[in-house]
Amino acid sequence: MAKKRALITGITGQDGSYLAEFLLDKDYDVVGMVRRTSTLNFQRLEHIQDRITLVQGDLLDQTSLMDLIREYRPQEVYNLAAQSFVPTSWRQPVLTGEFTALGVTRVLEAIRMVDPGIRFYQASSSEVFGKVREVPQTERTPFYPRSPYGVAKVYGHWITINYRESYNLFACSGILFNHGSPRRGLEFVERKVAHGAAMIKLGLASELRLGNLDSQRDWGFAGDYVQAMWLMLQQDQPDDYVVGTGKTHSIRELCSVAFSHLGLNWQDHVVVDPALIRPAEVDLLIADSSKAREKLGWQPGVPFEDLIHMIVDTDLELLRNDRKAH
Numbered sequence: 234m235a236k237k238r239a240l241i242t243g244i245t246g247q248d249g250s251y252l253a254e255f256l257l258d259k260d261y262d263v264v265g266m267v268r269r270t271s272t273l274n275f276q277r278l279e280h281i282q283d284r285i286t287l288v289q290g291d292l293l294d295q296t297s298l299m300d301l302i303r304e305y306r307p308q309e310v311y312n313l314a315a316q317s318f319v320p321t322s323w324r325q326p327v328l329t330g331e332f333t334a335l336g337v338t339r340v341l342e343a344i345r346m347v348d349p350g351i352r353f354y355q356a357s358s359s360e361v362f363g364k365v366r367e368v369p370q371t372e373r374t375p376f377y378p379r380s381p382y383g384v385a386k387v388y389g390h391w392i393t394i395n396y397r398e399s400y401n402l403f404a405c406s407g408i409l410f411n412h413g414s415p416r417r418g419l420e421f422v423e424r425k426v427a428h429g430a431a432m433i434k435l436g437l438a439s440e441l442r443l444g445n446l447d448s449q450r451d452w453g454f455a456g457d458y459v460q461a462m463w464l465m466l467q468q469d470q471p472d473d474y475v476v477g478t479g480k481t482h483s484i485r486e487l488c489s490v491a492f493s494h495l496g497l498n499w500q501d502h503v504v505v506d507p508a509l510i511r512p513a514e515v516d517l518l519i520a521d522s523s524k525a526r527e528k529l530g531w532q533p534g535v536p537f538e539d540l541i542h543m544i545v546d547t548d549l550e551l552l553r554n555d556r557k558a559h
Contacts, residue, residue, distance in 0.1 A: 243314030250277035292336030298343035322382035333385035410477030415547035444509030454535035477520020
């Protein structure tokens with residue numbers, strides 16, 4: 234039997250790299266779409282780069298998407314590419330809309346025109362809930378996004394449903410709550426805190442500046458969450474699912490877990506910087522993923538403390554190796 238082939242947009246990101254690994258373990262042929270930029274970073278893919286096919290394409294360019302699908306004929310497409318850092322979406326709201334909202338339409342349109350039999354996964358986000366209407370959040374919770382990123386993700390979510398219902402495409406949205414890993418970008422808070430704690434431990438810094446310490450999030454491990462993406466596309470019927478742990482932790486608690494892992498007291502080092510507080514804050518995101526547990530058989534594996542320790546340990550080792558190299 235021929236191997237199944239999957240196309241992943243955003244393969245160089247955290248989720249893309251874990252998903253590529255997961256699919257390779259399932260004996261997929263993995264094609265990753267990368268943008269033609271001068272600063273491409275394949276760091277997260279180095280260990281599997283010889284086992285995947287990287288091709289150029291762009292969410293801003295409809296033709297490149299159609300050409301890719303026509304040439305590689307994937308059975309599954311995972312759209313993980315987006316301008317995904319919330320603070321940047323305030324500085325570049327129009328670009329965020331182009332990638333994170335209209336980009337989804339371009340991929341769906343390419344699938345509809347080239348091969349409507351393709352199964353499509355859209356990376357939705359808990360940021361769609363924003364100023365939450367109920368706690369915890371389910372697939373039926375009304376959306377109230379609080380950033381240009383959240384607004385763009387709402388569009389991406391609804392256009393996926395629209396194409397599913399209008400053109401009978403097998404198109405699913407996964408509303409994923411915060412999921413981190415040692416591969417997370419340094420601008421994301423869990424990695425920022427872990428890296429900051431490691432820097433302070435090694436005497437390379439004395440303080441860490443953060444915004445709202447009371448903000449609460451539902452955090453899981455990215456490696457667990459990519460399995461949920463895959464499971465959605467293996468079902469008999471396409472549907473949308475909330476994916477999260479159902480447990481919530483504040484930034485204050487995140488600091489406590491990260492710093493105490495290194496024998497430090499976070500209160501001695503963390504400084505609240507008003508400049509880092511968002512124009513419109515999202516206060517309490519917590520997932521009710523009972524539908525994903527029941528229908529997909531999915532559940533999170535790595536507990537919060539273990540996740541933060543994993544990120545801290547990796548950053549400590551990276552910084553030590555960096556110091557030796559210099």
